[in-house]
Amino acid sequence: MPESIRLTLAIAAKDIRAELRSRTALLSAVVFAALVLVIFNFARDPTALAAVDLAPSVLWVTFALAAMVALNRAFTIERENGALDGLLLAPVPRGALFLGKLLANLAFVGTVEAVTLPLFVLFFNVDLGRALPGIVGVTALATTGFVAVGTIFSAMAVRTRFAELMLPVLLLPFMVPPLIGAVQVTARLLDGRPLSEMLGWLRLLALYDIVFVTLCTLAFAAVMDE
Amino acid sequence: MTPADSARALVRRGAAVTVVALLALAGVYVLALAYTPVEARQGLAQKIFYLHVPAAWSALLAFSLVGICGGLYLWLNDRRLDRFAASSAEVGVAFGVVMLTTGPIWAKPIWGTWWTWDARLTLTLFLFFLFVGYLALRASLHDPSERARFSAVVGVLGLLLVPFIHLSVYLFRTLHPQPVVLKPSAPSLPPEMLRTLLVSALVFLVLFAGLVTIRYGLALLEEEREGGFDAA
Amino acid sequence: MVAAYVVTAVIVVGYAVGLWRRAQRALRARGGR
Numbered sequence: 001m002p003e004s005i006r007l008t009l010a011i012a013a014k015d016i017r018a019e020l021r022s023r024t025a026l027l028s029a030v031v032f033a034a035l036v037l038v039i040f041n042f043a044r045d046p047t048a049l050a051a052v053d054l055a056p057s058v059l060w061v062t063f064a065l066a067a068m069v070a071l072n073r074a075f076t077i078e079r080e081n082g083a084l085d086g087l088l089l090a091p092v093p094r095g096a097l098f099l100g101k102l103l104a105n106l107a108f109v110g111t112v113e114a115v116t117l118p119l120f121v122l123f124f125n126v127d128l129g130r131a132l133p134g135i136v137g138v139t140a141l142a143t144t145g146f147v148a149v150g151t152i153f154s155a156m157a158v159r160t161r162f163a164e165l166m167l168p169v170l171l172l173p174f175m176v177p178p179l180i181g182a183v184q185v186t187a188r189l190l191d192g193r194p195l196s197e198m199l200g201w202l203r204l205l206a207l208y209d210i211v212f213v214t215l216c217t218l219a220f221a222a223v224m225d226e
Numbered sequence: 227m228t229p230a231d232s233a234r235a236l237v238r239r240g241a242a243v244t245v246v247a248l249l250a251l252a253g254v255y256v257l258a259l260a261y262t263p264v265e266a267r268q269g270l271a272q273k274i275f276y277l278h279v280p281a282a283w284s285a286l287l288a289f290s291l292v293g294i295c296g297g298l299y300l301w302l303n304d305r306r307l308d309r310f311a312a313s314s315a316e317v318g319v320a321f322g323v324v325m326l327t328t329g330p331i332w333a334k335p336i337w338g339t340w341w342t343w344d345a346r347l348t349l350t351l352f353l354f355f356l357f358v359g360y361l362a363l364r365a366s367l368h369d370p371s372e373r374a375r376f377s378a379v380v381g382v383l384g385l386l387l388v389p390f391i392h393l394s395v396y397l398f399r400t401l402h403p404q405p406v407v408l409k410p411s412a413p414s415l416p417p418e419m420l421r422t423l424l425v426s427a428l429v430f431l432v433l434f435a436g437l438v439t440i441r442y443g444l445a446l447l448e449e450e451r452e453g454g455f456d457a458a
Numbered sequence: 459m460v461a462a463y464v465v466t467a468v469i470v471v472g473y474a475v476g477l478w479r480r481a482q483r484a485l486r487a488r489g490g491r
Contacts, residue, residue, distance in 0.1 A: 233481075233485065233488075237485065241481075251470065270459045323469055327466075328462040328465065437477060440477050440478065440481055444481045444484055450488070451487070
């Protein structure tokens with residue numbers, strides 16, 4: 001067991017280092033997120049709709065789209081480097097391989113989200129206040145879910161001709177439950193609602209994470225077999 | 227028997243079943259339109275119910291089969307499961323289109339809107355997206371073994387997504403009570419309506435079986451032309 | 459209401475016919491009896 005954990009962390013570290021070196025995916029995702037925020041701002045009529053009403057949806061659509069961009073780039077880079085083949089030849093348990101990639105992708109998407117959130121606060125003049133820890137928490141919870149499914153799907157999509165199109169087509173239905181939950185919880189957090197009103201959604205998010213992280217870990221072997 | 231012979235036999239048998247089912251469907255049309263009482267509150271529009279609901283059930287069945295066969299394929303590696311899953315998916319899409327067109331046609335006179343995000347319609351939409359994703363992925367992969375494995379994973383994950391979609395919509399609805407205008411299906415159906423619904427469902431099921439059989443035969447032929455799982 | 463019945467028939471029959479023709483094409487391409 002400890003060996004698998006060590007392997008998982010090693011794989012995650014390798015991927016994170018690779019991304020830090022090139023930085024292309026990170027930058028493109030951040031720029032993309034900023035662009036989405038700008039567009040949302042210009043699309044909205046400030047007199048008709050208060051920023052705070054639209055805020056949760058805008059934030060999460062931005063996170064979702066940025067995550068998609070990030071996931072696509074992550075596997076594409078690896079395919080270009082041919083790094084995956086080396087890993088597959090080594091006797092690495094596929095589950096550890098998946099979890100390593102998941103951790104790296106989470107670090108990656110998490111960074112994009114961490115940069116996007118202040119931009120969001122800035123552009124939309126939203127007062128996070130005491131909601132911040134909650135928002136960080138729900139972001140972690142929801143992101144884990146769709147990045148897990150996104151990691152396995154991007155591994156599949158990368159082997160098709162139109163990977164950039166295939167990933168969203170496959171992934172979007174799977175992003176909906178975490179997104180709905182995240183938006184609902186975020187809206188309540190920004191409103192200062194009590195925790196009891198969010199418990200149902202939080203349980204949904206947690207259950208989604210448990211089910212899909214487990215399933216994707218188990219299924220990864222089928223995707224990696226050569 | 228060579229694969230081509232098996233395929234030919236399957237296509238013939240499937241076609242026979244399909245023709246019977248289509249004739250029976252015509253019978254269902256007559257039954258639903260002429261021999262079933264008109265519902266009091268919804269009027270004639272309610273009759274769409276006898277097509278929409280069986281189509282939705284068939285689509286859900288099709289998708290469940292895709293997911294279950296996918297899971298079984300990952301476990302047993304039997305290519306017949308993969309062929310069956312692919313066939314079920316394609317036929318499922320056809321029923322899905324029926325479901326997604328009859329749904330709004332029905333909704334407009336009843337709810338005054340073409341679309342509403344209630345549990346049933348939302349689920350039917352997601353089912354459709356999952357089908358499309360599954361088939362798109364299959365179409366983009368040319369190595370038969372890879373195609374079978376990858377789509378099996380998508381199938382299994384997709385099937386497990388369905389309860390979560392349902393749960394999300396349910397949670398959303400209970401916290402945002404929608405004005406209840408008219409419910410599409412009364413809690414208890416009068417016996418004649420129930421009879422028509424069940425007959426229609428049975429006919430749709432037979433139609434599904436016939437179409438899947440033809441499609442399976444076609445899958446056999448395509449696999450053989452590609453060179454089969456072993457050639458890649 | 460009638461539209462729904464017509465649309466259903468078109469989709470179902472259309473798909474069945476299309477499927478049959480694809481199968482026939484594949485059988486002919488395979489050659490033989």
